[in-house]
Structures are given as structure tokens and as C-alpha cells.
Amino acid sequence: MSLVKVTNLSFTYPNQSRPALKNISLTVPQNSYVTIIGENGSGKSTLARLIGAINLPQNGQVSIDDLLLDKAHLNAIRAKIGMVFQNPDSQFVGSTVEDDVAFGLENHCFPPEEMNEIITKYLKLVGMNDYRFRTPESLSGGQKQRVAIASALAYRPKLLIFDEATSMLDPQGRQEISKLIQNLKLKQLATIISVTHNLSEALVSDYVYILNHGEIQGRGTPAEIFANQELITKNHLKLPFTLELIQQLKKAGFSFENEQLSTTELVQYLWTLNSIT
Amino acid sequence: MDIKFNHVSYYYNANTPLQTVGFKDLDFTIKEHSFTSIIGQTGSGKSTLIQHLNGLLIPSQGEINIAGFKITPQTKRKSLSKLRSQVGIVFQFPENQLYESTVLKDIAVGPLNFGVPLAKAQKQALATLKLVGLDSDLAQRSPTELSGGQMRRVAIAGILVMKPKILVLDEPTAGLDPYAHEEMMELFWRLHQKWHLTTIMVSHSMDDVAQYSDQVIWLDQGRLIQMASPREIFTNNQQLLMKPQSVIFYQKLQDKGLQLPQIPLTIAELVTELKKKILGTTIE
Numbered sequence: 217m218s219l220v221k222v223t224n225l226s227f228t229y230p231n232q233s234r235p236a237l238k239n240i241s242l243t244v245p246q247n248s249y250v251t252i253i254g255e256n257g258s259g260k261s262t263l264a265r266l267i268g269a270i271n272l273p274q275n276g277q278v279s280i281d282d283l284l285l286d287k288a289h290l291n292a293i294r295a296k297i298g299m300v301f302q303n304p305d306s307q308f309v310g311s312t313v314e315d316d317v318a319f320g321l322e323n324h325c326f327p328p329e330e331m332n333e334i335i336t337k338y339l340k341l342v343g344m345n346d347y348r349f350r351t352p353e354s355l356s357g358g359q360k361q362r363v364a365i366a367s368a369l370a371y372r373p374k375l376l377i378f379d380e381a382t383s384m385l386d387p388q389g390r391q392e393i394s395k396l397i398q399n400l401k402l403k404q405l406a407t408i409i410s411v412t413h414n415l416s417e418a419l420v421s422d423y424v425y426i427l428n429h430g431e432i433q434g435r436g437t438p439a440e441i442f443a444n445q446e447l448i449t450k451n452h453l454k455l456p457f458t459l460e461l462i463q464q465l466k467k468a469g470f471s472f473e474n475e476q477l478s479t480t481e482l483v484q485y486l487w488t489l490n491s492i493t
Numbered sequence: 494m495d496i497k498f499n500h501v502s503y504y505y506n507a508n509t510p511l512q513t514v515g516f517k518d519l520d521f522t523i524k525e526h527s528f529t530s531i532i533g534q535t536g537s538g539k540s541t542l543i544q545h546l547n548g549l550l551i552p553s554q555g556e557i558n559i560a561g562f563k564i565t566p567q568t569k570r571k572s573l574s575k576l577r578s579q580v581g582i583v584f585q586f587p588e589n590q591l592y593e594s595t596v597l598k599d600i601a602v603g604p605l606n607f608g609v610p611l612a613k614a615q616k617q618a619l620a621t622l623k624l625v626g627l628d629s630d631l632a633q634r635s636p637t638e639l640s641g642g643q644m645r646r647v648a649i650a651g652i653l654v655m656k657p658k659i660l661v662l663d664e665p666t667a668g669l670d671p672y673a674h675e676e677m678m679e680l681f682w683r684l685h686q687k688w689h690l691t692t693i694m695v696s697h698s699m700d701d702v703a704q705y706s707d708q709v710i711w712l713d714q715g716r717l718i719q720m721a722s723p724r725e726i727f728t729n730n731q732q733l734l735m736k737p738q739s740v741i742f743y744q745k746l747q748d749k750g751l752q753l754p755q756i757p758l759t760i761a762e763l764v765t766e767l768k769k770k771i772l773g774t775t776i777e
Contacts, residue, residue, distance in 0.1 A: 255670040257640045302668075356535060383668050384586075386535065386697040387735055413670035454671035457738040461760060468768045479745065487749045489771050 219375060219407045220244035220267055225276035227262055236262040238430045239276070244375075249401040249408040251418040251438075254427035255452045263427065264379045264411045269293045281374055295324060298368030298406070302380040304360035305352070313339065313355070314348040317367045324371040338366040341405075342396060358389025365396060369405060376406040383413065394420075415448075416456035426451050439476055458482055494560060496523040496546070496659070496691065501555035503541055515541035516715035519555075523708075528685055528692045530702040530723075533712035534734070539695045542712070543661050546693065547580040548573035560658060578607055581657030585664045587648035591636040596622065599636055600650045607655070621654040622647075625680060642673045653684070660684070662694040666701070674698075678705065703727060703737040703758035728756050739763040 220243065227237040236259045244250045254260040265271045266278055269285055278285040280293045301307050310316030317335045326334065339345040342362040352360060361381055368376060378397065382390040398420050401408055410417060418424045424441045426434040434447045441447065442459055455463065458479045462472060470489075477485060503515035516538035523529050531539050544550040545557060548570055557564040560579045584590070593599035600618035605611065619632060625646040631639065636647055652660070662681065666674040678701055685692045685705075696702050702709060702723060709726045711718045711733070719726060726733070727740045736744075739757045746753075753770060757763035 255672055256642045387699075388534075415671075452670070452672035457742065457760070461742065461763065464760060464764045465767065468764050469772050470768075479742065483742075483745045483749055486746060486767065486771065487751050490751050493771055 218243040219246045221279045223277045249421040251421040252411045258427045259430040260411045296374045298373035299377045300381045304357045308352040338370045342366045357385045358392045378410040497558040499556040501552045504553045514715045527707045530706040531695045531710045537712040538715040580659045581652040582661040588644035597632040621650040625650045659691045699737045
């Protein structure tokens with residue numbers, strides 16, 4: 217069953233002649249992990265904001281959990297969605313970690329006597345319970361993003377949207393958050409849409425859409441996407457390291473039966489080649 | 494002229510009970526026209542260090558020689574305004590610092606502050622806009638109407654318009670997509686060569702550090718751990734957490750028992766060495 221259905225969606229910002237999105241159609245199945253990928257200015261954040269019910273569609277339709285996104289259903293739909301944004305500093309609203317999670321719960325009218333337990337549960341889930349009385353300025357970017365994830369999950373949304381949630385983090389923070397997103401997927405806590413320009417994050421998702429100039433340029437499983445060199449280059453994307461290495465080894469004269477080896481498999485393959493020569 | 498740090502220390506809240514170490518006893522020389530990267534984890538003192546390069550911070554101990562200026566704990570900040578026209582610092586997410594109503598005005602702020610007449614300042618601003626790869630049509634637009642990548646270029650143009658001799662970059666590619674990232678690094682590399690700059694870059698991208706630097710300054714908790722070429726830095730340093738991807742891959746090959754003559758700093762080096770090692774002996 218599809219949790220998200222987008223049909224012929226177009227969107228143009230005020231005072232702009234060029235549409236940010238043109239005739240987008242896609243579906244996101246329940247409990248799946250879908251990546252929307254594209255370079256800066258491709259329209260991917262606009263799409264995230266429409267699916268996230270921050271903006272309303274101008275042409276075409278968005279439906280979430282069988283509710284059509286319009287003014288009448290706005291609040292009902294927003295209760296089903298959690299969002300994590302790019303900048304760790306601009307989405308921390310509480311004065312402490314615990315307050316930040318409580319803020320969302322209060323807005324969704326959770327009974328105060330249940331809050332403590334819920335806060336503990338989700339802070340533990342993201343590995344931040346030991347920091348619950350800390351203030352935001354004493355946390356790293358990655359830690360702030362983990363709190364943002366706990367805050368978004370605490371009111372039990374069906375859909376969790378990450379809008380470039382790792383792009384402002386250092387490599388360590390990026391790894392932390394990518395691992396955490398995979399973990400959420402494994403636990404089936406929510407359907408996940410991740411908007412990113414980082415192709416290696418798409419590797420672990422179920423399905424990938426490539427967006428450019430406001431249009432869907434390609435779609436498929438990560439394996440199908442990564443096999444399509446032309447699509448990758450045309451959309452200014454960069455292959456994850458191991459896959460890029462395989463492509464360059466191929467150009468240098470190595471032959472591969474399977475061009476989508478994992479890192480361990482490639483190491484094994486090269487070691488074997490070296491042993492027999 | 495080389496940049497010299499002579500046993501320099503900096504303390505935040507010096508001589509108060511709240512005194513903490515920014516960095517301690519840094520002693521090194523950065524050669525003129527070289528490309529130097531500064532690496533280290535959050536809190537290692539990287540940002541404190543670069544703020545000393547144009548006198549935003551004055552050392553608590555020791556002496557810095559840079560662009561003909563001598564900076565000691567006694568130096569008055571006011572006396573360093575000329576230094577700031579020679580050392581351009583591009584801070585992290587510089588696009589957050591744009592504030593003028595048009596792109597052209599924003600780029601011209603620096604020259605105007607240093608007394609360049611308006612017409613000339615605007616002419617310089619326009620030329621710099623093109624230099625960073627932006628269309629001159631954007632000159633009269635408000636910076637807020639531009640995309641994030643374009644805004645960053647405008648902010649960088651605002652530094653380059655001063656024609657600095659020393660360019661300091663603090664995480665210049667943070668938040669950019671891979672394509673914009675590459676374009677940005679190519680822009681800095683081109684300028685580094687063409688303008689014979691001394692370039693100093695703080696970066697978490699070990700791939701960029703390996704690819705572009707002549708030397709690397711590795712800081713940890715305010716101390717200099719090592720200053721060396723990228724190849725030395727990335728060879729055999731177990732305690733260094735982040736490494737270039739080709740080095741990480743090569744370590745896995747080594748664990749299996751496949752040795753190359755030297756560690757590959759880039760994917761191109763890795764491919765070349767593997768080709769020599771594996772295919773070289775079979776193809777005559």
C-alpha cells in the first residue's frame with residue numbers, strides 16, 4: 217500500500233518564471249525508504265516541502281495516507297509527518313535536549329504524564345538520553361540532528377522526511393546520522409523519504425528518484441540507478457567510492473563480470489587477481 | 494614572504510578563572526605560495542588558529558610573522574587593518590554574511606571600506622563576479638534571490654575582490670553537492686596557481702586535503718601533532734580518524750596482504766598503482 221501518492225504535481229514560486237517542479241508523479245509504499253536525489257537547485261527540497269505539507273500544491277495532487285493535501289486536511293496530514301531539516305541550529309527550539317522533544321509533544325497535545333516516558337524512549341533510540349539536560353550550544357552538529365530526529369519521531373508520525381539532514385555535518389556526523397536512518401528503517405518505525413545530494417546514502421534505500429530541473433530524470437532500485445552511468449553523469453551525481461573505483465579500473469583495463477561489487481568483494485577480487493598473476 | 498609562528502599560544506579568557514586553551518606552543522613555518530591544509534577534530538583549535546592570520550585574535554604568547562607584519566601580545570588590533578587587505582578569510586557558510594541589497598554592492602563593500610572610489614570599486618566587483626563563474630546579469634539582483642551555491646560564490650567574490658596575497662578557507666565546500674564541491678575546489682586551485690597565492694584551508698574532506706595540499710598541519714586539542722606532506726600524514730597514523738577514501742581502501746587491501754609501493758592519495762593513483770601491480774606483469 218502506498219503511504220504517499222504524488223500525481224502530476226507542478227509548483228512555481230511567486231515572482232519566478234521557471235517552475236520549481238514540473239509534472240511530478242511518484243508513490244512511496246508504506247514502511248519503505250525512498251531517496252530523492254539531485255544537485256543544488258534541482259527542486260528536491262521543494263518536493264520535500266510539498267510532501268511535508270509545508271506548501272500546498274498549485275497543480276496536481278499530493279495525498280498522504282489516503283488524505284488529499286488541501287486546506288481542509290492540512291492539520292490532519294501534518295500530524296502524520298515528521299521533518300528533519302538541513303541546518304542543525306535552526307531547528308532546535310528547546311532550551312535543553314529534553315525540552316526540544318517535549319515541544320513537539322505539547323503541540324500534538326500529548327498528556328503531560330506520558331511525556332517523560334516517551335521522551336526517554338526516543339532519546340534512547342537516537343542515543344541521546346545521557347544528554348537530556350544539555351543545552352544545544354554544548355552539542356555537536358550530529359548530536360543536534362539526532363535530537364531533531366527524536367523530536368520528529370516522538371509524536372509517532374507515519375512519514376519521516378529528511379531534507380538534506382546530513383549535508384551540513386562533518387564526515388563523522390554524516391556517518392552517525394546515515395546509520396541512524398538505516399536503523400529506523402530496520403525497526404520499521406516510519407516510512408522514510410530522504411532528500412539528499414549524496415549518492416552513497418541512496419545505496420541503502422529501497423528506491424531512488426533522480427530529480428533535475430524540476431523533473432524526474434530517472435527512477436529505480438539503487439542497483440538499477442548505479443548501473444546507469446549516463447544517468448549519473450548527466451545529472452551531475454557522483455558514484456560512491458567503490459563503484460567509482462570499479463569504473464576507473466575498467467577504463468584502465470580490468471574486466472568485471474559484476475560491476476556492482478561491495479567494498480569487501482572488490483578487495484577480495486583484486487587480491488585474487490594479484491595472487492594468480 | 495613565509496608565514497612564521499614562533500611558539501604561539503592563545504588562551505580564551507586569559508588571566509581569568511575561566512581561562513581555557515585555544516592552542517598551545519604552535520611553532521611552524523608556512524612557505525610562500527604553498528597550499529597548506531589544517532586538519533583536526535571539532536575543538537582542535539583550527540578556527541582559533543586561522544583567526545590569528547589577519548589579526549582577529551592576538552596571540553597570548555609568542556610571535557607571528559605574516560605579510561610583513563609582526564604580531565605579538567602587545568600588538569594593537571587597530572594597527573593591523575592593512576594586513577586585512579592582504580589576508581582574505583572565507584569563513585564557513587560565508588553566504589550567511591551577505592547583507593547588501595544587490596550582489597554588486599555586496600562584493601564592492603571591501604574596496605569601498607579601503608577607500609577605493611565607487612566607480613572603480615564597482616568595476617572591480619563586476620570583474621570578480623565573472624572570475625568566480627557567475628553571470629554579470631546577476632549583478633543587480635538581490636543576493637537572497639540566488640541559489641545557495643551562487644550565494645557562496647558571491648561571498649567568496651567579496652573576499653577575492655581585495656586581491657589578497659594569502660587566502661584562508663574555512664571548510665569552503667561544506668554543504669555543497671558533489672558537483673558544486675568539485676567546481677569550488679577547482680576555482681580555488683586555479684586562483685592559487687594564477688595569483689601565486691599562499692592558500693591555507695581548514696577542511697574535513699580528506700580527499701581534498703590529499704589532492705591539493707603541499708603540506709598538512711594536524712592539530713589535536715590545541716597542540717600541533719604533526720606538520721608534513723599529505724603522504725606522510727596519511728601513512729601509518731592509526732590515531733588519525735579521517736583519511737582519504739583511496740587510503741581507507743588501500744588499508745583493506747594491505748590487511749589482505751596486497752602491498753603497493755606507496756599509499757595512494759587519490760583514486761587515480763590507486764588505479765595506476767593497481768594496474769602496474771596486477772596487470773603490468775601479464776600484459777607484455
